[in-house]
Amino acid sequence: MNARYAILLFCLLPAALQAADYGPRMEQAQWIVTQEPDLCELAQPVPRYGIARFHASPGRALRxxxxxxxPLNAPDVGRLxxxxxxxxxxxxPQDLGAVPAMAGDTLLRLGRxxxxxxxxxLETGHEVLIRHPDPGRGARDIRVTLSPLRFREVLADFRACQGELRRLDFEILDDWRIHFDFDESRIRPDQHGELRRALAVLRDNPDARVVLGGHADERGTEAYNDALSLRRARAVQAYLRGQGIAAHRIETRAFGESWPLDTASTEAAWALNRRVDIWLTR
Structure with missing residues (x-):
């Protein structure tokens, strides 16, 4: 190798191996509370990197x-x-240990x-440091720093949002959702893929039970929608029983029009709200 190019390579190598740092500057640091009918989120945008978010929803612990x-090209390991x-x-400082880093749109998915x-x-004023492998930019690894600035300023709003979430008397371990046509309780053919995914997990967890929550859109009387949502839940119950899931593992509940995913009075919102939630629980 030409000596001049060897020296150049030697000089460039350490830079290529340095960690790439991402995090908001002091004037950029912000935490944003988002509230929707079935979720609360507390998020910090990370410039040039993405977004970090705490997520709360009915029946689930904070995530x-x-x-x-x-995204990463393949699963790996990160560190907190x-x-x-x-x-x-x-x-x-505190080392919180290693966590799985996933390929895809979400790199970390952490439980309670x-x-x-x-x-x-963050509440006590620490920065959160997340390290994970580089997805191909040429750095040794990636360092993402979350700032505690303004975190405590929005905690009251985030806690109030969580207090308004619907309370369920069970913990959701996993969930799936299927949708229905207007005024129908027959399972649509295009929903069978989601049912098969739920069925596979139920078969792999024979000691778990499932709660089926039926829902309707806002059109029609309250009494009619209660009955329609129950028929939808029972249609899914019949499917699961026909696939070998024992009756004692399945519970049906009717929520009628009381739990919309989208509160707008539009065709798109109504289509979203006509559903059965399939909740895996203990």
Missing amino acids: FYLDPRI SLQAPDWRHDLI EEALALYYG
């Missing part, structure tokens, strides 16, 4: 998601830690325990 603009910002010398560790860390 944390990290959505990058450029809490660190003291430059202006907080009183805080003690890990999500609460990040949540309380």
